Amino acid sequence: MTSEPAADNHATHDCRRYIDNLSDYADGTLDDDLCRELETHMEHCENCRVVVNTFTKTVTLYHQLPAPEIPNTVRERLYKVLDLREFRPEDDE
């Protein structure tokens, strides 16, 4: 495991090709053959293995990011601006 920049060592033609397909791999939509190729490549390319793992982890972490709540005051002002206060559904929060 290293945090040293190593872009120069990582810019092989194969690595570039796999990087171009990372999103599909992370989403599980990558073509089966290419998926197998990538996984074989990762067995002997440490940098690609790290990039793939951290890329997928990044997507997962953002999926888990807590959602900000709309403040009640903001919601109330919205209904007022829209002139809909009397039609607002009962608060079931």
Add this chain to the structure above:
Amino acid sequence: MTQADDAALVARLQAGDQTAYAQLVEDNASRIYRLALRMMGNEEDAEDVLQETFLSAFKAIDKFQSRSSLSTWLYRIASNAALMRLRKKEPVQVSVDEPIERDDGDTLPRQFFDFCCLPEETLLRDEAHEEMKRAVDELPVTLRSVFILRDIEGLSTEETANALDLSISAVKSRLMRARLKLREELSTYFARYGNGAQN
């Protein structure tokens, strides 16, 4: 909300039913506010975008033709409202056009710290969440809007394309670049925990 529910609500909206207007607000205000807050980065602008979104939607509801769901349509209005405001603030940086595609320097990974092995309490701590939000705020807006809709709000690629009036390939390309940039930022941030820093 199912397609049938959507169609029924649209019919009531187009008939001028005020309770339907209120229902549209109740069902969608939270998600539109979240999108606006993440696009704009501050609560004041987010509230302005939220209000503008529903005011614009009500004016245009007669023209709504159900080519997308109501929620995707609202995302589209909100995204446009946010982009317009950002363009006024940062006219040079904000364009609805395709971003200039830069190659190696823009997308090649440079940080190879494997933060996947860090403990969950490090990955999920509040400070890490703040760093994640900061990293999104610093994305170019063309990438930010795609990333927020696709990866944070959970829209499909097709829905994101529809909301932002982009091609599927443009959504995929921008999402890829956004994810690569965020991976790079998070790797740099978390590397400090792998290089001797304590939690």
